[in-house]
Amino acid sequence: MKKIFSLLILCISILIFSQEGINFQQTSFKEILAKAKAEKKIVFIDAYASWCGPCKLMEKNVFPLKSVSDYYNTNFINARFDMEKGEGPQLAMKYGIRSYPSFLFLNGDGEVVLKNMGYMGEDDFLTIAKEANNPKYATSSNKELFEKGEKDPEFLLNMMRLYADNDYDLAKKVSERYFEVKKNDPLTKDDLGMLLYFLKSPNDPNYKVFVSKKAEIITLMSEDIYKQFDANIKISKILETSLDQKTGVINDAYFYKNAIPLIGKDDAETALNRMKVLFYPTVSNYTGYEKAALEYYKNSDSFDTEELIKAAWIFSEHVSNRISLKKAEEWAEKAVMKSETAENTYILAKLYAETGNKDNAKMYAEIAKNLAVTQGKDATLATKLLETLK
Structure with missing residues (x-):
């Protein structure tokens, strides 16, 4: 019992x-x-x-x-x-x-x-x-609430953040209502970040906020930086007009003709290469991407390693020129030096293999495989690469 x-x-x-x-x-x-x-x-x-x-x-x-x-x-x-x-x-x-x-x-x-x-x-x-x-x-769904005219600032702010990546156009409309609701309130640093993120053209409703609140904004950033942003906003429309959406071709001559008077030759070249780096992979123009990326990332120390490793990956998949691949090696090496992850080390190993540095390729493929196993990630790519290097 x-x-x-x-x-x-x-x-x-x-x-x-x-x-x-x-x-x-x-x-x-x-x-x-x-x-x-x-x-x-x-x-x-x-x-x-x-x-x-x-x-x-x-x-x-x-x-x-x-x-x-x-x-x-x-x-x-x-x-x-x-x-x-x-x-x-x-x-x-x-x-x-x-x-x-x-x-x-x-x-x-x-x-x-x-x-x-x-x-x-x-x-x-x-x-x-x-x-x-x-x-x-x-x-109710977020979209239904928005369509019904919801004006709660916290709701609008949260909705902007939620849709910024997967429905930019909707998030931009939400931002316009948010800044209209908040027009009499002082801007916070977070507000300014949101304003600039959704501001792409002088024709945008939010550009009026950017101009009308200049005195307030330059207390959060210097006047020189404000002027730079203003110039970038103005040339964004020129960039858009330079692009033929049907063919995916960017008219360099048109862009330079209209952008150089606003921001100067050097900044215009940087802006155009940045656009090509962002746009060309989306239309599989990897020849154009290669040329633009080599110029844009020429001073690689000025860029975040996450951006460099993304470029290195695209090169490893779509570029065959050995000199270009050697440059991508440098980008991947910087990324690995900062953060030795399974993904970064695999990309570096793949680039070494493609440029003929078999010893380094084996070493980093092995590191990538071990990191993947340790972190519970898929080691298939690294394993396959090692098999090709035997």
């Missing part, structure tokens, strides 16, 4: 323990959205990776807290997805998840209501939940 009683207590303890923490649904993403829509609730998704230390700390230290679990279990449909398994990779691509942990709050249509990332404590984790838990988000 004593043994039965002890076993019963153990079972009850296990049951109680198992009920602690956030109640994550064990079902498909589609079913989770359907449940959220039916219950008129927001979905909370913990987007994690099995190797991620901060993810494990959230699971250990924050998710089990009573204040956290009570709030999340009461107000949300909760789910967890490993971003490298099952439905995870598809969700990571859909929602632009590049770091872990990432926290998504979605409505029943799968639209992002709020997105955040990184380890956070109890108070911050509850704060983002309360911000996302607005009844109107559960019953």
Whole structure:
């Protein structure tokens, strides 16, 4: 009898323990959205990776807290997805998840209501939940709310951030309403960043804000930088006009004729090469890209290594000229020196292989493979490269 009683207590303890923490649904993403829509609730998704230390700390230290679990279990449909398994990779691509942990709050249509990332404590984790838990988000999509004339500045600011990458035109319209609503309020540094991000032409409604608030803006940046931005905004229209959307050809002569009087020859050349570097890969004009990138990244110390490694990758895939590939090697070397990741070292190894430096190619392919295995990433590319180098 004593043994039965002890076993019963153990079972009850296990049951109680198992009920602690956030109640994550064990079902498909589609079913989770359907449940959220039916219950008129927001979905909370913990987007994690099995190797991620901060993810494990959230699971250990924050998710089990009573204040956290009570709030999340009461107000949300909760789910967890490993971003490298099952439905995870598809969700990571859909929602632009590049770091872990990432926290998504979605409505029943799968639209992002709020997105955040990184380890956070109890108070911050509850704060983002309360911000996302607005009844109107559960019953209407962001776009519906915007179309109905929603003018809440926090809503508009959040919507700008959410759509900036995947629907720029919509985010730009949201920004125009945001700055109209805030026209009598002082600009913050974040506001100025948003204003400049969505300002592409003197014909944009936000350009009036940029001009009318000049005195205020030059307290946040120097007048010289303000003038530079103004010149870039003006030539952006010239860049747009220089591009034939049907053929993908950029009219250099037209651009220089109109841009040099505004910003000078050197800055005009830099602006044109920057446009080509951004545009040519989208239309598979890799010959034009190669020429522009070699000129644009000539002084590679002036550029972020993430930008350089992207250029190095494009060269490794689409460029055959050995002199050009040697230049891409330099870009990849800078990136690896700053951050030795599986991706960076693989690109460097691939470039070494293509320029005939077999010893370095083997060494860095091996490093890339080991890093991928250690970090729980796919080592297929590095493994295949090693096989070709035997």
